[in-house]
Amino acid sequence: MPEPSDDRGPVEQLPVAFDDPAYREAVVDLLGALAYGELTAFDRLAEDSTTAPDTADKAELAAMACAEFGHFTRLRDQLGRLGADPYLAMEPFKETFDRFHAKTTPRNWLESLIKAYVGDGLASDFYREVAAYLDEQTRMLILEVLEDSGHSAFAVERVRSAIAADPRVGGVLALWGRRLVGEALSQAQVVASERDSLAALLAGGVDRPGMDLAAIGRMFARLTENHAKRMASLGLSA
């Protein structure tokens, strides 16, 4: 049983799955990645809000940023409950997320909106897939944290009306969407190859079902399909 964090008072009962140290390590890795991802999402949305065309739009993006920060705090607190140092748990994923954002800095307001909508959508889908292999407590937390807080309707509406006003922007934005998904997948691959615990989690164990190569292939097919749907809802080809 890991040490509870200092401020929790009585020891909370963790699901039995955590008796396996490899499982615990994998969950700490996953929540660390997710938490750091939420924190950088806060960062990026807050920064992008400064390019908003007016104060009302700026407030919309700021609201999205703060929603992501709220998710961050929940994940950080759960890491504490697992007896992990939350910031140490995030550390291994900093470079990957920072690299992703450095390579996908939006050049304008519309690119920011697409990144918020398409990028978060893809990440959510991925974490949801992984959550299916976790104990119920962790799975519920992840699903709650990933729940769309209704902000994406705003991004879709803004991008669609910009394309309606000037159909030529559609081509450039479609390229942007493709670049986002390409970078996201290549960074995800780096994480999977560097963190054995996460790869092991997906592969399963004697007592836990996992994904074989065919299942991983099907997962990627689902991710790409959902991505194409999101692009279509923006009025863009995937």
Place this chain on the structure above:
Amino acid sequence: MPEPSDDRGPVEQLPVAFDDPAYREAVVDLLGALAYGELTAFDRLAEDSTTAPDTADKAELAAMACAEFGHFTRLRDQLGRLGADPYLAMEPFKETFDRFHAKTTPRNWLESLIKAYVGDGLASDFYREVAAYLDEQTRMLILEVLEDSGHSAFAVERVRSAIAADPRVGGVLALWGRRLVGEALSQAQVVASERDSLAALLAGGVDRPGMDLAAIGRMFARLTENHAKRMASLGLSA
């Protein structure tokens, strides 16, 4: 009676003070200024969080940013209840706040913390003074929104330990504190001179007590005194 905003359903009863159109105008001005101030505080804290020395400190500043954004949404909603367009109400104050922030861009992490603590403290004191002249509903909202959410202890602790580690930084940071208060007062003066409604609010009316010049002088004395106390708690001379 002003029109209620579209999404409110039944008309809410506004305090009787709002029967006076000049009073309503002054409150809309005041809440507009306060709301835009909170939104720029969000902006600035979010941006400053990117210079944090580590992820834990970054999260502290991000939490402060999101607290300010929460205040912003409450003020924006109250403007809607008063029948005002919240973003139009903020418009007259944009230039002043943007100028203040442009003139007081922190050069490093410690300057960011001092600006967050000293700047917000001064602004809070000022709005609290003004709130004393308002109807109870508006006054309670302002006081709630200004309540310190416990984040300032963090800033104080970090600045004090930086000075303990290297006492020479104290001199530079003391200058920074003086510059902040000077800029804040000079921007406040611009607002007061441009917005007749706010000046009239402070001056009072036949049925409302107001501030004479002596009272305004005493208010400034209180503001400066509290500022000096904050600087002292940081270990800096005012």
